Amino acid sequence: MAPFFEVENLTKSFGGLVAVKDVSFRVDRDEIVGLIGPNGAGKTTLVRCILGILKPDSGKVRFKDKDITRRRSWDIVQSGIVGTFQVVKPFRRLPIIANVMVGCLSPRVSKRGEWVKRVEVKARDALEFVGIADLALEPASVLSHGDLKRLEVARAIATDPELLILDEPFGGLNPAETELVAKSIKRLHKGGRFGRLHSEGPAMLIIEHKLSELMKIVDRLIVLNFGEVIAQGTPEEIARNKQVIEAYTGKEMLVA
Ligand SMILES: Nc1ncnc2c1ncn2[C@@H]1O[C@H](COP(=O)(O)OP(=O)(O)OP(=O)(O)O)[C@@H](O)[C@H]1O
Ligand SMILES: [Mg+2]
Structure with missing residues (x-):
């Protein structure tokens, strides 16, 4: 059977700088996979290539038997892959619920005849x-950084993704907020409320620097360094991998 999601030999350069170099990996339907690596390793660039925001120089991205390389970003959302961003950019003057409804208006949801009557309900659900439904009618500008991160997740899950890609979901959050977001990620993955379109929650690819928190929720990790995959494995395997420890030398490398 073809893999659920697969990146094959993907390369992306900016001028002379090879930001992502010949990267290959897979994510299975039932997995939460972490993507880690020191600053500048190429994580965001790789994800931007997957999401159709950047065009890779070479390589392939396959999702459920289809080649989705170089498709446009809206088309990628339509296929079932949705990402949240390292730098959060909401429509600050619009009510919070409207920020989520933008996601619900994706043809992926509206095609199912839901949007006319259900769009607001769906946004409220998300x-x-x-956990920010009480602020639904406030403008997004009232939200703290932590709550903006949660809004990003709400906007993404409102599209019913089958693969959810999160770029630093814990970035800038305090330990209590981090724990809340980590818990909702786990809950989402298990399905339930947002498993209506599919029996299970979405597969996930999560970029994160807070390794100890990340290791608690992932099944597997992929490690990038200078644009290349230097290791893949379980949190335990990665925590004792010499190449990984060297890549993080002088930085935090926490054992699971
Ligand atoms: N648009 C761009 N133009 C030129 N160089 C870029 C561009 N975007 C990223 N880079 C460079 O590509 C390399 C990889 O950057 P990227 O943002 O993908 O790293 P990252 O792993 O996400 O880092 P961080 O953990 O700090 O977010 C870096 O050297 C960066 O300076
Ligand atoms: Mg990044």
Whole structure:
């Protein structure tokens, strides 16, 4: 059987700098996979190539038997892959619920005839899921950085993704907020409320620097360094991998 999601020999350069070099990996339907590596390793660039925001120089991205390389970003969302971003950019003057409804208006949802009557309910559901439904009618500008991260997750899950890609979901969050977001990620993955389109929650690819928190929720990790995959394995395997420890020398490398 073809893999659920697969990146094959993907390369992306900026001028003379090879930011992502010949990267290959897979994510299975039932997995949460972490993507880690020191600053500048190429994680965001790789994800931007997957999401159709950047065009890779070479290589392939396959999702459920289809080649989705170089498709446009809206088309990628339509296929079932949705990402949240390292730098959060909401429509600050629009009510919080409207920020989520933008996600619900994706043809992926509207095609199912839901949007006319259900779009607001769906957006509210997503806000409830991340715990900020009480602020639904406030403008997004009132939200703290931590709550903006939650809004990003709400907007993404409102599209019913089958693969959810999160770029630093714990970035800038305090330990209590981090724990909340980590818990909702796990809950989402298990399905339930947002498993209506599919029996299970989405597969996930999560970029994160907070390794100890990440290791608690992932099944497997992929490690990038200078654009290349230097290791793949379980949190335990990665925590004792010499090449990985060297890549992180002088930085935090926490054992699971
Ligand atoms: N648009 C761009 N133009 C030129 N160089 C870029 C661009 N985007 C990223 N780079 C460079 O590509 C390399 C990889 O950057 P990228 O943002 O993908 O790293 P990252 O692993 O996400 O880092 P961080 O952990 O700090 O977010 C870096 O050297 C960066 O300076
Ligand atoms: Mg990044």
